[in-house]
Amino acid sequence: MTSLRLSDRAGRGVLLATVLASGMAFLDSTIVNVALPRIGHDLTASLADLQWTINAYTLTLAALVLIGGVLGDRYGRRKVFLIGVVWFTLSSMLCGIAPSVPLLIAGRALQGIGAALLTPGSLSLIQSSFVPEERAKAIGAWAGLGGVAGAIGPFIGGYLVDTWSWRFAFYLNVPLAALVIFATLRWVPESRADEVEPGAGGRFDVGGALLGAIGLGGVTYALVEAPGQAGTVAVWAAAVMGVAALAGFVWVEHRERHPMLPPQVFASAQFSAINVVTLFVYAGLSGVFFFLVLQLQVVARFSALQAGVSLLPMTVVMLAFSSLSGSLAQKIGPRIPLVAGPLMGAAAVLLMLRIGPGASYVWDVLPAVTLMGLGMTTVVPPLTSTVLAVVADRYSGVASGVNNAVSRAGGLLAVAALPLVVGLSGASYQNAGALNGGFRTAMMVCAALFALGAVIALVFVRGKAATPPPERHRCSVLTPMEPGVRTQH
Known part of the structure; x- marks a missing residue:
């Protein structure tokens, strides 16, 4: 609506x-x-x-x-x-x-x-x-x-x-x-993506969601705990796991049929x-x-x-x-x-x-x-x-x-x-x-x-406002304050 x-x-x-x-x-x-x-x-x-x-x-x-x-x-x-x-x-x-x-x-x-x-x-x-x-x-x-x-x-x-x-x-x-x-x-009013483009729903990207959360969590844990436990196995394991999970997230999103991102x-x-x-x-x-x-x-x-x-x-x-x-x-x-x-x-x-x-x-x-x-x-x-x-x-x-x-x-x-x-x-x-x-x-x-x-x-950043590339299903939209986005499909 x-x-x-x-x-x-x-x-x-x-x-x-x-x-x-x-x-x-x-x-x-x-x-x-x-x-x-x-x-x-x-x-x-x-x-x-x-x-x-x-x-x-x-x-x-x-x-x-x-x-x-x-x-x-x-x-x-x-x-x-x-x-x-x-x-x-x-x-x-x-x-x-x-x-x-x-x-x-x-x-x-x-x-x-x-x-x-x-x-x-x-x-x-x-x-x-x-x-x-x-x-x-x-x-x-x-x-x-x-x-x-x-x-x-x-x-x-x-x-x-x-x-x-x-x-x-x-x-x-x-x-x-x-x-x-x-x-x-x-x-x-209620709204969903398939109201704009039928079939936009698709399967939920569980792998991408888990890898993204693990990646951010691992890196954050390593940074916060490093001052007191700099050389411990836990900190290094969290750092390695976090970086590997973020790399895996990028890999999965490029291959997933219905990616979260x-x-x-x-x-x-x-x-x-x-x-x-x-x-x-x-x-x-x-x-x-x-x-x-x-x-x-x-x-x-x-x-x-x-x-x-x-x-x-x-x-x-x-x-x-x-x-x-x-x-x-x-x-x-x-x-x-x-x-x-x-x-x-x-x-x-x-x-x-x-x-x-x-x-x-x-x-x-x-x-x-x-x-x-x-x-x-x-x-x-x-x-x-x-x-x-x-x-x-x-x-x-x-x-x-x-x-x-x-x-x-x-x-x-x-x-x-x-x-x-x-x-x-x-x-x-x-x-x-x-x-x-x-x-x-x-x-x-x-x-x-x-x-x-x-x-x-x-x-x-270009000097003029961005214009999305022409697409088959184009709907004009603008957006917000805490960072946001828009693409045309």
């Missing part, structure tokens, strides 16, 4: 459900970062435990988000989306009541599974529900509002941690999910280049968020609420300029924004080197986070719309899943690798001197990641 408009009540209902759901997943990605020091104190957690608190969620989300897109395309996007929302909510409650680190990490892993089902669905439901001429506008609203939801996470997390407990950061998802379920049942989506060089930019930008951003909230609270002695409020300028900038950024990118093409945005991000990260003991919010924090907001506002709308502008409707779930998986994998690997690179492990994050030194090195690495994203965009 592609008959809805933003002026219709049903159209606004679809936007409400999808924005709230994806915002809930984005919110959880950022809100927990602010709570990390308090979680570490209450549960006597090591740095590796804190890494796993972040990475257990990101790992299952990155590993399974492609499956979520495929399941929605084949069995009903609304159905899979609702299952994801309910799953996410129940696992959030488990995280809230977790009495120990292992149970919290298990709950976070389960949260990631729910997010993997609802995140690609939130985008593909917009793409399949709205008339073609309204899709870009709806996607722009989804991108901007979803970005704001993620950006206010640190503020909300800080307030909840200081006023109540870090556990309320997870309980917050319950009322949000209730509203999402109501709006979905009332206004969101159709190689056709990479036929566009523009699509591949945008996803590489996504990888570097989101790796840099995730590394910044992981270390910055620790630096503000442990070294600069901000409270959790003050640390969260410190990041609010990003929200304000994204809210004010996301729509303008998307419109400008449509006029001038994606290359300039995709070069300028990461460069602004790199400059913002270098400004963060000023944050240390006795840091001033106005002089040391505010300029850096404001510039970071401008950089992400510049890069996110064209990143998403361009990547989805080169893929076809039958792959809308897979396409958004690819871009989401790339962004999550970038963040996953950054959070796993950076403490190893800067020499932090165990409880060293609680030592202001050790953390301050590690933070400075980590920011240099994150600045380099942003800069690499800009270089890739400059060299490989």
